[in-house]
Amino acid sequence: MNEIPANQQSPRTLEQVYRPLNRRTFLKGGAATVAGMAGLVAALKPLLALEKGDLTLDDLLQKHYRELKPDELQRILKSLADKCEQERGVRPNLRDLKPLDGVEFGYALNLTRCVGCRRCAHACLKENNQSRDRWDDIEMSYIRVLEMNKGAINVETSNHYYAPETVPQKDKYYLPVQCHQCRQSPCTKVCPVQATWQEKDGVVVVDYNWCIGCRYCMAACPYDARRFNYKKPTIEKAAINPNQGYLSNRLRPKGVVEKCTFCLHRTREGKYPACLEVCPTGARVFGNLLDPDSEINYILNNKRVYVLKEEVGTLPRFYYFFDK
Amino acid sequence: MKLPALIRTALGGGLARGWRLGSRSPAGAVALAGGIGLIALLLVHAQGVPIAPPAATNALPRMPVVPRPPAQQPPVGLAADAYLDKTPPRETKGLDLVKLGWTYNCMECHKLFPAKWHYDRPMNEHKDLKLDHGNNRFCLNCHHPKNRNAFVDYDGAEIAQADVVQLCAKCHGPTYRDWQAGVHGRQNGHWDAKKGDKTKLRCIQCHDPHAPNFQAMKPQPALVYPPRAAHQPKAAGAAQH
Numbered sequence: 001m002n003e004i005p006a007n008q009q010s011p012r013t014l015e016q017v018y019r020p021l022n023r024r025t026f027l028k029g030g031a032a033t034v035a036g037m038a039g040l041v042a043a044l045k046p047l048l049a050l051e052k053g054d055l056t057l058d059d060l061l062q063k064h065y066r067e068l069k070p071d072e073l074q075r076i077l078k079s080l081a082d083k084c085e086q087e088r089g090v091r092p093n094l095r096d097l098k099p100l101d102g103v104e105f106g107y108a109l110n111l112t113r114c115v116g117c118r119r120c121a122h123a124c125l126k127e128n129n130q131s132r133d134r135w136d137d138i139e140m141s142y143i144r145v146l147e148m149n150k151g152a153i154n155v156e157t158s159n160h161y162y163a164p165e166t167v168p169q170k171d172k173y174y175l176p177v178q179c180h181q182c183r184q185s186p187c188t189k190v191c192p193v194q195a196t197w198q199e200k201d202g203v204v205v206v207d208y209n210w211c212i213g214c215r216y217c218m219a220a221c222p223y224d225a226r227r228f229n230y231k232k233p234t235i236e237k238a239a240i241n242p243n244q245g246y247l248s249n250r251l252r253p254k255g256v257v258e259k260c261t262f263c264l265h266r267t268r269e270g271k272y273p274a275c276l277e278v279c280p281t282g283a284r285v286f287g288n289l290l291d292p293d294s295e296i297n298y299i300l301n302n303k304r305v306y307v308l309k310e311e312v313g314t315l316p317r318f319y320y321f322f323d324k
Numbered sequence: 325m326k327l328p329a330l331i332r333t334a335l336g337g338g339l340a341r342g343w344r345l346g347s348r349s350p351a352g353a354v355a356l357a358g359g360i361g362l363i364a365l366l367l368v369h370a371q372g373v374p375i376a377p378p379a380a381t382n383a384l385p386r387m388p389v390v391p392r393p394p395a396q397q398p399p400v401g402l403a404a405d406a407y408l409d410k411t412p413p414r415e416t417k418g419l420d421l422v423k424l425g426w427t428y429n430c431m432e433c434h435k436l437f438p439a440k441w442h443y444d445r446p447m448n449e450h451k452d453l454k455l456d457h458g459n460n461r462f463c464l465n466c467h468h469p470k471n472r473n474a475f476v477d478y479d480g481a482e483i484a485q486a487d488v489v490q491l492c493a494k495c496h497g498p499t500y501r502d503w504q505a506g507v508h509g510r511q512n513g514h515w516d517a518k519k520g521d522k523t524k525l526r527c528i529q530c531h532d533p534h535a536p537n538f539q540a541m542k543p544q545p546a547l548v549y550p551p552r553a554a555h556q557p558k559a560a561g562a563a564q565h
Contacts (some may be wrong), residue, residue: 041538272512
């Protein structure tokens with residue numbers, strides 16, 4: 001074994017030992033410094049928006065919805081209303097409606113009666129201020145009406161682009177799907193920033209000021225109930241519904257997820273949701289699950305009730321039922 | 325005896341499609357129809373409505389066809405929700421007759437006609453009625469034989485027009501039970517009785533009692549198929565390979 005003596009080092013030049021600034025190291029270090037500065041500027045870029053007025057200091061420093069004190073919330077509501085008026089020319093009646101005591105919402109839909117006319121999907125647009133380029137663009141509607149083949153409930157062979165002259169078509173039935181407000185909601189569990197959660201009355205809501213737009217919730221939802229604002233919402237001034245709620249149908253910013261909230265700005269005031277109001281065949285039933293005399297409990301007690309994708313274990317508050 | 329009714333018909337009903345012919349014999353009917361046609365021609369022409377001339381000895385004169393505006397249902401739900409389209413599936417017909425100045429007193433005419441289960445000639449008055457209601461092939465299945473302003477109950481008693489739900493309930497028990505529970509049919513307004521009222525539609529506001537099945541309706545515009553997609557949307561039930 002030829003051991004190298006400890007005091008015998010491999011020969012190194014003085015330059016190698018002391019690493020003085022030569023051309024190569026200078027350029028390397030310079031590049032790193034420039035990159036670092038660029039990163040810092042990028043990180044602080046939202047502050048430029050602050051300068052321009054796109055973002056207020058309140059927006060930047062806002063706390064999570066559930067940590068807001070009432071006066072802080074009122075200030076945010078006012079600033080959002082101001083912003084809407086300034087940008088869209090409509091002063092909304094923007095409120096934050098809290099869940100009612102002793103109320104848990106449930107929804108049932110009669111598959112025997114639904115004829116697939118899509119009035120619910122279009123009423124959803126009128127109510128909830130979704131982004132749309134044309135009046136009939138229901139891309140962002142929270143309701144998808146699936147045309148299904150009679151004989152099975154198989155969503156894989158369904159079609160939501162159907163456009164025959166008249167409905168209902170022979171050998172078809174129609175399955176409108178919207179948020180099921182699940183008791184075991186996968187969407188709220190995957191949210192990395194807790195921008196979506198279940199309220200006391202069972203409605204799953206999104207805080208659009210807190211959502212970072214990662215769309216994990218959309219991937220987690222088994223019912224395709226969530227929509228994403230890929231661009232800044234476009235909506236005509238005349239089409240804006242001024243009756244707005246902070247957690248439901250207020251105008252959304254770009255890059256956030258939105259979803260059906262059972263029209264909580266209506267239902268928490270005791271009204272029916274918009275999709276139920278327009279259903280021409282009366283296929284939709286809405287009510288309070290905690291009230292034993294409610295219409296929804298009549299359905300659950302007396303009808304054949306079906307839960308969509310029961311096997312995924314989401315325990316929805318949205319039920320389908322049959323008359324015959 | 326028939327003359328006042330005829331003149332009124334020519335005045336108001338000349339615009340509508342109803343003509344009242346009381347005569348039984350064909351010759352009498354033709355003669356009477358010619359007379360009515362002449363009166364109608366004079367009266368209607370004075371109002372500037374074009375009319376086909378009363379013709380042919382062996383055919384009734386062609387009636388003027390007047391486009392009828394779609395009737396409006398009474399408003400349902402809350403006034404604040406007027407932006408939501410709450411059109412029921414049925415276009416009512418009775419209401420536009422009222423608009424044309426008719427009353428709902430059916431006995432004005434029907435006191436002249438005996439109540440019969442079956443007439444061996446086509447009805448002249450209610451020509452637009454197409455009876456497609458299961459086993460109910462006769463008017464008197466539902467309408468009261470003595471008082472046409474009312475409906476008939478099991479025991480021959482009268483059911484008032486306003487209580488038409490009770491008439492339907494005679495056969496449609498389970499549906500009536502569901503309707504009472506608020507589970508069948510349209511409801512609008514408030515789910516929470518503490519916060520406000522709701523409006524509940526009655527049977528004939530959605531269903532045409534003479535043909536209660538809903539007519540097929542035109543669906544609202546479909547979701548736009550993404551233009552970036554390479555293929556046409558697959559029809560539901562297309563073969564899956």
